[in-house]
Amino acid sequence: MPNTWAIGGLDLHLELDSRRKSASLEDALRAAARDGRLEAGTRLPASRSLAADLGIARNVVAQAYTRLAAEGWLESRVGAGTWVAERSTAATAASAPPRDGAPLALDLRGGIPDASAFPRRGWATAARRAALDAPASALGYGPARGSMALRATLAEYLARTRGVWANGDRIAVTHGFGAALGTIARVLAERGARRIAVEEYGHESHRAILRAAGLEVIPLRVDGEGAVVAALETLPVDAVLLTPAHQFPTGVAPAPSRRLDAVAWAERAGAFVIEDDYDGEFRYDRLAIGALQSLAPERVVYLGTASKSLAPAVGLGWAVVPERLVAGFDEQLAATAGLADGLNQATLDVFMRAHDYDRTVRRRRAEYRSRRERLEIAVAAGLEGCRVSGMRAGLHCLVELPADAEEHRIAAAGARLGVRLSGLGSYRLGETGPKRAPAIVIGYGAPPPHRFETALDRAIAAIRAGLDRGSNEGRPAAAR
Numbered sequence: 001m002p003n004t005w006a007i008g009g010l011d012l013h014l015e016l017d018s019r020r021k022s023a024s025l026e027d028a029l030r031a032a033a034r035d036g037r038l039e040a041g042t043r044l045p046a047s048r049s050l051a052a053d054l055g056i057a058r059n060v061v062a063q064a065y066t067r068l069a070a071e072g073w074l075e076s077r078v079g080a081g082t083w084v085a086e087r088s089t090a091a092t093a094a095s096a097p098p099r100d101g102a103p104l105a106l107d108l109r110g111g112i113p114d115a116s117a118f119p120r121r122g123w124a125t126a127a128r129r130a131a132l133d134a135p136a137s138a139l140g141y142g143p144a145r146g147s148m149a150l151r152a153t154l155a156e157y158l159a160r161t162r163g164v165w166a167n168g169d170r171i172a173v174t175h176g177f178g179a180a181l182g183t184i185a186r187v188l189a190e191r192g193a194r195r196i197a198v199e200e201y202g203h204e205s206h207r208a209i210l211r212a213a214g215l216e217v218i219p220l221r222v223d224g225e226g227a228v229v230a231a232l233e234t235l236p237v238d239a240v241l242l243t244p245a246h247q248f249p250t251g252v253a254p255a256p257s258r259r260l261d262a263v264a265w266a267e268r269a270g271a272f273v274i275e276d277d278y279d280g281e282f283r284y285d286r287l288a289i290g291a292l293q294s295l296a297p298e299r300v301v302y303l304g305t306a307s308k309s310l311a312p313a314v315g316l317g318w319a320v321v322p323e324r325l326v327a328g329f330d331e332q333l334a335a336t337a338g339l340a341d342g343l344n345q346a347t348l349d350v351f352m353r354a355h356d357y358d359r360t361v362r363r364r365r366a367e368y369r370s371r372r373e374r375l376e377i378a379v380a381a382g383l384e385g386c387r388v389s390g391m392r393a394g395l396h397c398l399v400e401l402p403a404d405a406e407e408h409r410i411a412a413a414g415a416r417l418g419v420r421l422s423g424l425g426s427y428r429l430g431e432t433g434p435k436r437a438p439a440i441v442i443g444y445g446a447p448p449p450h451r452f453e454t455a456l457d458r459a460i461a462a463i464r465a466g467l468d469r470g471s472n473e474g475r476p477a478a479a480r
Contacts, residue, residue: 021056025064026450033073033084042084044074067449070120106419106455107446110249110396111203111278111308116448117364118311122356123347130346142342144333146173146318150349154318157352158304162280163290165297166320172329173318173340177278177305178209180319181241183336184274184301185213187328193238196274199227201250201427201436206241206276215239219430222247226254229262232269239272244292245280249427249441251390251398263296272322273300279308279394281361284369288393298322306348308395308445309361316340316348368395371444371452382460385467395445398424399463401438410440410466417465419458 017024032038044050047061054061065082068074076082138147145151151168158164174180185196196210200219207217218237221228226247232240242262244254266273275292283289293302297320305317321329333339351357369392376388379399390397401407407423414421424439440463447455 016054020453022060022063023450023453025054025056025060026067029064029068030071030073030450033068038084040084040086044082044084046081071116071448106451106458108414108443108455108459109420109422109446110441110443111394112443112446113308113311113364113395114367114445114448115311115313117367118313119356119360122354122360123310123351126351126354126356127343127347130343130350133350134343134346138342138346142339142345144330144339145171146340147342147345147349150345150352153349153352157357158291158302158320161358162277162288162304163294164302164320165294166302170297170323170326171318171320172333173316173345174333175315175340176307176312176317177276177303178205178317179340180303180305180317181206181274181276182209182213183329183332184303184319184321184325185210185215186332186336187325188239188272189214190328190332195235195237197232197235197237197240198429199242199247200429201424202241202243202248202429203427204429207429210241217429222250222252224252226252226258227262229258229265232262232265232271237271239274240266241274241276242292243276243278245277245289246283246391246393248276248278248394249396249398249424250436251394251396253391259292259295263292263299266299267296271299272325275300275302277302277304280304281309282365282368282395283391283393284365284372285392293320298324301325309357309364314344314348316344367449368445372397374452375442375444375456378456378460383463386463389439396441396443398439399442401440401463402467403437405438405467407438407440410463413465414459414462417458417462419455419462421459421462 016028029038044065045053047065048058051058051061065074065076069076069082072085074082075085148168150173151171154171154173155166155168158166172180172183174183188196193215195216195218197218197220198207198210199222201222210217218235220231220235220240226244227240227242229240240262242254244259244262247254262273265271273292273296277291280288280291291302293300299322301322302320303317306314307317319329348357372392375397379386379388383399385402387400388397389400401410407425411421411423422441424436424441427441442459444452444456
């Protein structure tokens with residue numbers, strides 16, 4: 001296949017790969033726009049014409065155009081054509097690859113979504129409608145727990161999709177998951193709680209939030225069926241933080257009996273369960289199980305966020321709070337100036353009521369399911385003695401390693417190859433039981449689509465290099 005094509009009346013060199021036509025066309029056009037070979041304002045051929053010239057299907061070109069327009073590299077209007085978008089000098093410089101030739105950093109840590117998939121057009125439409133329709137009263141200081149309209153919309157959505165029992169009076173909208181967690185932790189501390197159990201594998205940032213609220217963090221053992229909640233009977237704790245739909249980061253599915261045991265303990269002990277439903281919307285092998293909160297609404301605090309479904313920059317999370325904790329939650333929000341952005345709340349309300357949120361979740365679910373499958377294939381083909389484990393759900397999985405593997409060597413090899421990886425051990429708190437076999441947590445959510453295969457290739461290379469005891473560990477093949 002030749003490499004030079006006439007685009008916008010200009011001859012242009014494009015490197016195309018017949019094995020990955022759409023992705024390589026996107027990469028080639030993006031690079032040409034970024035480095036100035038395609039100047040701003042250059043009109044591109046119609047998708048039908050370029051497809052005929054390249055000898056590829058029209059929908060391949062159309063998909064490439066659509067993706068690049070969403071990223072801001074191209075502009076397109078029905079009936080007017082497609083052309084290279086204007087970009088500021090600063091933006092172009094920031095997008096350019098490093099001059100020293102170092103590989104771009106690719107983030108494969110667990111639980112991070114693909115920010116490039118943010119539904120810009122739908123969100124912009126919702127933001128415009130929210131701003132135009134908002135009465136003056138909605139532009140002032142709103143209720144501490146957030147917009148009543150959004151809270152009612154969330155109550156309907158959470159009941160429909162996650163089985164959460166709630167009405168708007170029980171829901172609080174916060175700056176994000178961390179703000180919700182910190183607020184409920186302060187409420188519990190104010191009520192006399194001193195210690196909280198957390199799953200021994202989890203986010204250190206969450207543990208730090210709990211400590212900052214004045215709670216002592218006690219590790220709770222995790223095995224092949226999730227958190228060992230029976231241990232709560234002997235632990236001197238007043239609450240527990242759980243990921244009951246999909247344990248993070250081990251990926252195990254908590255046994256149904258343990259869900260029941262957790263709420264039974266809370267009711268007997270007069271304690272509370274904080275439910276982190278961090279990716280309950282992303283289950284790929286079957287229908288997602290409902291929220292734990294529905295089993296004991298007065299003993300379970302349900303926490304969720306728009307960060308995984310939309311983007312962290314939206315900055316909105318929510319808590320469904322037991323009635324006896326609502327007043328304390330209000331007081332803590334007021335004391336910490338915890339009001340979430342009112343216009344963003346209005347925008348999310350419009351976005352959800354138009355069912356654009358549902359559509360976005362479905363699109364992302366399909367994309368992440370595909371990424372998980374591609375990762376499984378790559379590990380099976382390229383890493384002898386390793387296997388992918390964990391539920392087919394969420395934005396991450398584990399790649400289990402040989403028993404003598406050292407996770408830190410693989411993370412270091414990944415850093416040298418430009419990919420961020422984390423070992424399972426880096427998520428562990430304390431020594432509550434037998435140590436799990438070594439594994440690498442692979443977050444397949446963050447890389448944009450055109451970089452995912454590169455990220456996956458580098459992750460496989462890093463694991464292979466980290467398992468190799470030779471002197472070439474972690475060095476790119478071209479440098480050996």
